[in-house]
Amino acid sequence: MAERHVLGISGGKDSAALAVHMRQAHPELNIEYFFTDTGEELPEVYEFLGRLEGYLGKPIERLNPRRDFDFWLREYNHFLPSPQTRWCTRKLKLTPFEQWVKPMMASGDKVTSYVAIRADEDYREGYSSKQDGLSVSLPFRTAGIDKAGVMDILESSGVGYPKYYEWRSRSGCTFCFFQQKIEWVRLKERHPDKFEEAKALEKDALEHGSPFTWSSGESLSELEQPERVAQIVADFEKRRERARAVIPINPLRPVRSCPEDIDDVYGEDEGNGSCVICHK
Known part of the structure; x- marks a missing residue:
């Protein structure tokens, strides 16, 4: 039995700041960083991941869905995902993560997943684990780090922001339906x-x-x-x-x-x- 620590990187500012924060505040933890790649990400996301890897001094593991967006689009009768039916999140993000951690828990490991929900986001809920051996931690809430704190972390560390923030507010898929x-x-x-x-x-x-x-x-x-x-x-x-x-x-x-x-x-x-x- 071992303790495993995992932290998902979305390509956005909050998860990047959490990775920096955990490296600074808890250098004793051997955190495994991962990025679930849908294959439909912005080019700027990949550039930012490389920059973040340079700061962390370790690779961010890419998790690739076994089936791509086109496959699931056909499975859902060619209906686009929407705020009401978020099959893209379930099939291209959550399922690859669950498949990744499943062998860890099958071997008896205790897995802690760190999620970047800020202290000023009381309305948000992180991933809710239904599996024994997997727990979710919200370090920003514990430390009282809000949006301004996230900005300070990225600026002071030199990591900075993804370039897509020059024109867009979100990471994730190129054609995310939550775009303005x-x-x-x-x-x-x-x-x-x-x-x-x-x-x-x-x-x-x-x-x-x-x-x-x-x-x-x-x-x-x-x-x-x-x-x-x-x-x-x-x-x-x-x-x-x-x-x-x-x-x-x-x-x-x-x-x-x-x-x-x-x-x-x-x-x-x-x-x-x-x-x-x-x-x-």
Whole structure:
């Protein structure tokens, strides 16, 4: 029997900061870092993983699903995943993790999984283990580390932020349905090939009767029309100005050095949300 310590890296700022924090606060723990690769990640995610590995001084193990996104799309009758039916999270993130830790527990090991739920996220719940021998730890809550604390950890360590934060607020799949409409616009600008791939998947799904599109209320073909793009950009700029006006000034951090978190400026027709295991 052995004690194993595992920490999932999503490619986002919170899980990266947790990895840095655990290395600094608990150097005695031999933590095994893992990243569940759906095969549909942004290029910037892979670059950030390499940078983080350099700081940690050890590899981040890649867990690959036995079946890819296209396979599960067919299994679900070509229906796209959605906030109501998150089969992508279950099949491409949770199942590979459970398959990875299963041999550990079968051999009698006790496994602790560290999850990056911050102290200011009382509304969030982490992965709930239903398996004997697997427990979940939330170090940020224990240490009282909030969003500002996460920013401090990444800045002071020199790891910094993933480059996609220049234009997007989330890690995870390229075509995550939790994206805002402005993020779809920016995906088309930054990675037009990825946008076209998402559009083709959506077209196939709609032809098979899927009730969902990637973006609520409209297809990507509709969203990419020039007049619609102009409206999306204008609406976002108005919301951003309103959000900036109510942000309290912190004398200890007068200039916000973190790339702007556009999660703060969701529109009324864009429900804020995320899958913890994908986006933390």
